[in-house]
Amino acid sequence: MKAVTWRKFGAAQDVLQVEELPKPTPAAGEVLVRVAFSGANPSDAKARSGTRPGVTKPPFEVIVPHSDGAGVIEAVGAGVDAARVGARVWIWNGQWQRPFGTCAEYVVLPADQAVTLPETVSLEVGAVLGIPGLTAAQTVFGDGDVTGKVVLVSGGGGSVGFLAVQLAAWGGATVIATCGARDMARVKAAGATHVFDYASPTLAEDILAVSGGGVDRAVEVELGPNLALLAEVMKPLGTIAAYGSAKDMTPEMPFGPMLFKALKLDITLIYILPKAARDAAIARLHDALTAGALTLETPNVFAPDAAGAAHDLVEAGGRKGAVLVAF
Structure with a gap:
């Protein structure tokens, strides 16, 4: 062969x-x-x-x-x-x-x-559907339904982020996404309610202004550089579902602000996802595809x-x- x-x-x-x-x-x-x-x-x-x-x-x-x-x-x-x-x-x-x-x-x-x-x-x-699809499904739905929640997707123009925006919108969440200026229109069209340039100097204020009190779940592609921002914009008891941190593989954690919000850090490596979680992610992907919710x-x-x-x-x-x- x-x-x-x-x-x-x-x-x-x-x-x-x-x-x-x-x-x-x-x-x-x-x-x-x-x-x-x-x-x-x-x-x-x-x-x-x-x-x-x-x-x-x-x-x-x-x-x-x-x-x-x-x-x-x-x-x-x-x-x-x-x-x-x-x-x-x-x-x-x-x-x-x-x-x-x-x-x-x-x-x-x-x-x-x-x-x-x-x-x-x-x-x-x-x-x-393997790495990008399953990663998007797990980081969005890893704790169950997101109906009525505020989901922040960083890197909404990337392979995982673009799918995560669509999945979260299909799941009934209010989706806030960040991306580069080039991708803002396509990320908005994918289902994000609000889209911000990740380089904006007022990004935290912008997210808080439209989130109705903060973010319930964050799908994070660059954990290290964005930890301080996340500590500021997350709601108490919120979850940061992180699947990457290429720009800073040894990040410093703002533990105090995270502690007093009791934030949960959920790191996803899709290769070792347990069977039950993988089966659930596969089902979410298939349901979204069958419903025509993923482009x-x-x-x-x-x-x-x-x-x-x-x-x-x-x-x-x-x-x-x-x-x-x-x-």
Whole structure:
């Protein structure tokens, strides 16, 4: 089968290559998926570049990247219902703690990691539901319904934030979003009631003025730089659902203001989400998609031999739409 691989850390154009690998066979409890689209995410680029803290060498001799993807089940292993053959599926954790991910014509993985797509959902959309979709669903709905609550989404123009805005609005929340000036119109159109430039010198005052007393739940992409702001704008007993802090990985916490509001900090790493929480997030995503409440922007699609350019686009940031490799 055709596969994109890497064997050493480095720049995408230097280490990603296309080669032929043996077509895998599903073992007991596994399915073989014929991949249509493989989703590239920042975590894939960080793993390939060797920039993850404490990681000094690749974990496997040969790596096929990417945890997200979508395709059609072609075969099943022992113990898996044969009726699943031919099912359109989306994939989560395709390359988590495994050498061979979705950036190949075929991937084998445990059957529950290939989730049957709703009939109305395209394979292109399915390839985005793993890391961005599940992260958005978990950070918005991790404590249950948000009907009538005020939800603040930072980075509303990003992959996770854009989905989180739509999910929170669909869930009945009043959505306040921050983003760059370029993205304000599209984030507003996605369902945010109020949108502010994250660089505004009056951001805290602006959020408090429209929130009716503060924020119930914050979906946070940059925890470190925004902790002081969050301590100011959150309601007492509010929750900060954080999934990133790339600009400050060792943040200082304003513990006093957070203490006297009894704020909860809920850090999400979607790769290790417990089964019950993952099943709930999957159900939320499917319900929103079936209701027509989620709109994903046109993806950036690359051929396998242009996977290096796909990673470059992911690393550059500021893009609109998912980054997919088509097989």
